[in-house]
Amino acid sequence: MRLLALVLCLLLPIAAQAQDSTQPSGTITLDDSTQQDAGIATRIRAILAELEGYEDVRVSVTSGIVTLSGSTLDAATATRLNELVGRIDGVVAIENEVAGTTDVVRRLNPAVERFKERGFQLLAFLPLALVAVSVFALIVLLGFFVARRRQPWDRLAPNAFIADIYRQILRLVFVIGGLVVALDIVNATALLSGILGAAGIIGLAIGFAVRDTVENFIASIMLSIRQPFRPNDTVEINGDTGKVIRLTSRATILLSFDGNHIRIPNAAVFKSRIVNFTRNAERRFTWELGVMPEADLARAQTLALKVINGLPFVLEAPAASVWIESVGDSSIAMGMAAWIDQNATSIVLARSEAIRLVQAAYDADGIGAQAPAYRILQETPPSETSEKNLDSTTPHAESEQSPAPVQGVEAVEDQQLANIVETERAGERDDLLRENAVQE
DSSP states (O other): OHHHHHHHHHHHHHHHHHHHHHSOOSOOOSOOOHHHHHHHHHHHHHHHHHSTTOTTEEEEEETTEEEEEEEESSHHHHHHHHHHHHTSTTOOEEEEOOEEOOOHHHHHHHHHHHHHHHHHHHHHHHHHHHHHHHHHHHHHHHHHHHHHOOTTHHHHSSSHHHHHHHHHHHHHHHHHHHHHHHHHHTTOTHHHHHHHHHHHHHHHHHHHHTHHHHHHHHHHHHHHHHOOSOTTOEEEETTEEEEEEEEOSSEEEEEOTTSOEEEEEHHHHHHSOEEESSSSSEEEEEEEEEEOTTSOHHHHHHHHHHHHHTSTTSOSSSOOEEEEEEEOSSOEEEEEEEEEETTTBOHHHHHHHHHHHHHHHHHHHTOBOOOOEEEEEOOOOGGGOOEEEEESSOOOOOOOSOOOOOOOOBOHHHHHHHHHHHHHHTTOOSOOOOTTOOOO
């Protein structure tokens, strides 16, 4: 018994605290009467009659104790009765027996009423929305009309690609402006910040997803502005050599000397080392020839320079040069260089002719490098001992015939490749290169 009394004493404050959280607090007076109970009940019914959802709630008051019964649309509405009734003076306690209704028709009626109300609001709002949409459409159409004009965008932009970007930006500005005006008409400009924020987040996500594409697009813009090469220029990009056919918004297309198309993404072109062989007409070519170790090197240099300067396709300025490149076991390598006008002369044929004629002059003078000689020693009986000198080739007598005349070295192949490039460029619109563009 003592243990039970102790447990009751411990639970009593907790129960009192729980009762206080849902029941009215205050001092109970001794002047409670039936008239006061009726007044409390009347006041509660009047309040519930003004509120929606409490039509089926019944109220009875006895000695300040309010008993609520019946049903409401949901349990949350029934729970709010405690707070509402507890604010009335004279209420001692509340017995809330109200439960949420399960009647389907009663539960659906408020939803149907809300749909009807929103439908009427939409009909009332429709004329204003039509005006806003019409203004938005007019502004957007005006922007597209201005953007379609070739002037002044073609005059302001360095090429058609940049002009098209200007037009796209102008269209976007007009679309955003029309959206702001339309939202202001319907008094919903607060939505604009949310729309722009969502568009920014979506754009950032798309940018990360297509990072390579965005990088390639930006590189196309930079290359179209800088234009480091022109159509028909012979260039080397990232190890690939050929003639430039066109620069598109996605790739640079070359025609290799084998007649193949080479597509290089513009992002790779923009970041790569570009060698333009056509920018300067003068081009230098080099080669090496060997002379005999016992040859007069000064005479070898003079003889080579005489032959090189006598070639009709070699330019006087910059001047040709000959130098001692290296010393080998059986010959001395002479380095040589000359300059040509590559617009009129094929560098491959010019180099071939220069090598042929200088080598012929060396051979005629008897200083041309001979093939290496090898000595093989073989151990045999004394009677058979011999040393054999085996030469891979034996020196030939000097030729008394003069070398053949200089052959044609015109840049015929280069011109033929240029004609192929011009044919492929004919009628091509997606090209960002211009012949009269400012050189970088």
